[in-house]
Amino acid sequence: MNRPTFELSRRNSKNGRSGVCHVLKGRSFTIRASRSRTRAWFDFDMHCGNHEIKEIVSKSLWSRYLQHLEAERYRPTMYVNVTHKVILLQVRKDFEEEWFSSAYDVCADLENLIRIRAMSWLTNDKTTYELPAGILRVVGRVEDGDVVEIDKRLFTRFIEDLTMDYHILKRMSPRDFERAIAAVYARTGQFDRVILTPASGDEGRDVILEASKWGDKRMIVEVKRYRRRCVSAETVNSLVGVLTGEEPGAKAALLTTSTFAPQLKRHRSIRKALENESLELLELIELVEGCIQSDYSSEPLHFGTRR
Numbered sequence: 001m002n003r004p005t006f007e008l009s010r011r012n013s014k015n016g017r018s019g020v021c022h023v024l025k026g027r028s029f030t031i032r033a034s035r036s037r038t039r040a041w042f043d044f045d046m047h048c049g050n051h052e053i054k055e056i057v058s059k060s061l062w063s064r065y066l067q068h069l070e071a072e073r074y075r076p077t078m079y080v081n082v083t084h085k086v087i088l089l090q091v092r093k094d095f096e097e098e099w100f101s102s103a104y105d106v107c108a109d110l111e112n113l114i115r116i117r118a119m120s121w122l123t124n125d126k127t128t129y130e131l132p133a134g135i136l137r138v139v140g141r142v143e144d145g146d147v148v149e150i151d152k153r154l155f156t157r158f159i160e161d162l163t164m165d166y167h168i169l170k171r172m173s174p175r176d177f178e179r180a181i182a183a184v185y186a187r188t189g190q191f192d193r194v195i196l197t198p199a200s201g202d203e204g205r206d207v208i209l210e211a212s213k214w215g216d217k218r219m220i221v222e223v224k225r226y227r228r229r230c231v232s233a234e235t236v237n238s239l240v241g242v243l244t245g246e247e248p249g250a251k252a253a254l255l256t257t258s259t260f261a262p263q264l265k266r267h268r269s270i271r272k273a274l275e276n277e278s279l280e281l282l283e284l285i286e287l288v289e290g291c292i293q294s295d296y297s298s299e300p301l302h303f304g305t306r307r
Helices: 006-012 051-072 093-109 152-164 166-170 174-188 233-245 268-275 284-296
Strands: 020-024 027-035 039-045 086-092 136-142 145-150 193-196 207-210 218-224 251-256 279-283
Touching: 006 027, 006 039, 006 093, 027 093, 039 093, 051 086, 051 093, 086 093, 136 174, 145 152, 145 174, 152 166, 152 174, 174 193, 174 207, 174 218, 174 284, 218 233, 233 251, 233 268, 233 279, 251 284, 268 279, 279 284
Parallel strands: 218 251, 251 279
Antiparallel strands: 020 027, 027 039, 039 086, 136 145, 145 193, 193 207, 207 218
16 A cells, blocks of 8 residues: 555545554554644554554654644644554644654654554444453452452453454443453452452442452442543542542542543542542553553553552
8 A cells, every 4th residue: 555645544534534444564554534624633543552662652753743732832622642552643734744744654664563463343343342251250259249350361362352442442331341440450460359349239339459458448449431521520529429438548449441631639529539549540541551561571560540
């Protein structure tokens, strides 16, 4: 396939509504591009979990992009980022071809693309994703739910699917999504017990974590799967309220497939919970990236990012 341009990619991706498959060094990746009256955005999805890509792209492109935004006094109206597999940028439409070409050149210069797999899905795929049966084993039952462990072979298969398409998390059934989060936490190896609560009546307790380092205390995990909107301060405050019914010293974590509303720390109860480390706000992709990194390398697994 010939070298893509912004305009060609925009037309072929129906102004960003679907993905266009390209081949680079024998591996497939997807490009989407879109333009409004004054702005343009594009993303390169390389279908991989290779952290070297994030490091290289960050050094060679991201800092230059931030300098460009500052020089042009331009503020993106959407979430822009460079991750372990995606480059997503927005610019004024006058600069669309220049920055599209720069991003493509960075991808073309990458040497370590061994984890990019042949594409077997479309970015607008609406099919339901089913978590591999047996990925969680019930090894005990307690008052709050089932104590679970993972089947490492099936978990690796799930991570491979997730590496290809992070959005399968949004195409799962609600219960499979909760099971997936329990599996991810179990994979970290940092907890003595991972408890999956019942599908209903859990009062915001989707997963419960217990670890000897906390003594008799535990962490309550609530997950929010949003497609577009941010997690509001009201939602976070509700979880903080759940802690009042727990033993003193209990912790809580809120994970989301989206992001958190800006200026959450203006709310006194949230700020206090964050300061005394009884609350963690985590974007799920950080925890998932840790699992991908751990499954594909010998590097230590990192556990989320406190906001």
